[in-house]
Amino acid sequence: MLINGLPGDSISASDRGLAYGDGLYRTLEARHGTPLLWHWQWQRLAADCAQLRLPCPDEALLLREIASVAAELERAVVKIVLTRGGGQRGYAMPDGCSPTRIVSASAWGGYPAxxxxxxxxxxxxxxxxxxxxxxxxxxxxxxxxxxxxxxxxxxxxxxxxxxxxxxxxxxxxxxxxxxxxxxxxxxxxxxxxxxxxxxxxxxxxxxxxxxxxxxxxxxxxxxxxxxxxxxxxxxxxxxxxxxxxxxxxxxxxxxxxxxxxxxxxxxx
Incomplete structure (x- = not known):
């Protein structure tokens, strides 16, 4: 798991994604580190970021992080989570935000054929x-x-x-x-x-x-x-x-x- 590009497994308790669900996510399949349906996944992620007024990560950066977390898995389920990051109490969006970016992968569990x-x-x-x-x-x-x-x-x-x-x-x-x-x-x-x-x-x-x-x-x-x-x-x-x-x-x-x-x- 990568959190803002670094290995980790925890985020701040003040993160707005935890406090208010202030964020979004995408779940996708990757094979040997390459995401499937990426054209449409990227389109939807970018559109969702715009709708929620969240800064959208760089596409090349995300692809590198997906390749990193899924590299050792022949077939993987990758999850991308973006939040508005840490903040003080209150619903109002902060004037400036430092988004939290989480990219993780797990072994493919599959569905019955x-x-x-x-x-x-x-x-x-x-x-x-x-x-x-x-x-x-x-x-x-x-x-x-x-x-x-x-x-x-x-x-x-x-x-x-x-x-x-x-x-x-x-x-x-x-x-x-x-x-x-x-x-x-x-x-x-x-x-x-x-x-x-x-x-x-x-x-x-x-x-x-x-x-x-x-x-x-x-x-x-x-x-x-x-x-x-x-x-x-x-x-x-x-x-x-x-x-x-x-x-x-x-x-x-x-x-x-x-x-x-x-x-x-x-x-x-």
Whole structure:
């Protein structure tokens, strides 16, 4: 683990990331020290920094630190955490800040291969996402809604839960973004009021454009998801998982989803 470029495993108790969740993070896969999906991960990290008014680290610096922490791991999970750094009491952003940058890596734990191959069982979550356009899309450090949502079930047969916002629209999974297929068109919910804009989501949309698959960002209601021809969730570690079952709906074929899975295999 590197903290501001130096080996370490602790930060100040006055760090605003700890005190207020004043920061952001990205989680990604690296192979032999090289991060996958970096183009989209960097885009999202830079955009999140701008949204939170945090100084964005130098891209080359981050790549060197990722290579350093993941160098001895053939396949690794890398986490980048950026906070506003230490500060006095009070919510107001300090006039000048010294951000804390944490880059760490752990051995790849992986997911069961059958989730991508055979699809997953998902459920609806009772926990709703609050509407806050100021933070919409940002992978900030305040993830208690996801913590509560993911804690709603213990059944290992259920791989993911889908979350609605306070207005009743479907937004995302607890750890993933959602896509459905309707009439040959790829649809995904907007993230302008809440939710996390994932790197894999951006990668899927770019892949759809390259494959001439029509795609739209559109608000979706639960009944529209259940009526979809196909549905899948995605994130940068899991890739694409087709939905096999959601509530009383079962899916058995995912032709467009399979097309995207093949197109994105080995993406970097």
């Amino acid at each position: 059958e989730r991508a191959a055979q699809g997953i069982v998902a459920r609806w979550c009772d926990t709703r996402l609050a509407l806050q356009p100021l933070l919409a899309g940002v992978k900030h450090l305040n993830r208690l809604e996801n913590v509560f949502a993911r804690s709603e079930w213990r059944d290992p047969a259920i791989a993911e839960g889908l979350m609605l916002d306070m207005a009743g629209s479907v937004v995302e999974g607890t750890m993933s973004n959602l896509f459905i297929v309707r009439g040959g068109e790829l649809l995904t919910p907007p993230l302008d009021r809440c939710g996390v804009s994932g790197a894999m989501r951006a990668s899927v949309l770019d892949a759809a454009a390259n494959l001439a698959i029509p795609a739209r960002v559109v608000r979706l209601l639960p009944d529209e998801v259940l009526a979809a021809d196909e549905a899948f969730v995605c994130n940068s570690l899991a890739g694409i998982w087709p939905l096999r079952q959601l509530h009383t709906r079962h899916w058995h074929d995912w032709p467009l989803t399979r097309h995207l899975q093949l197109a994105l295999q080995g993406g970097s």
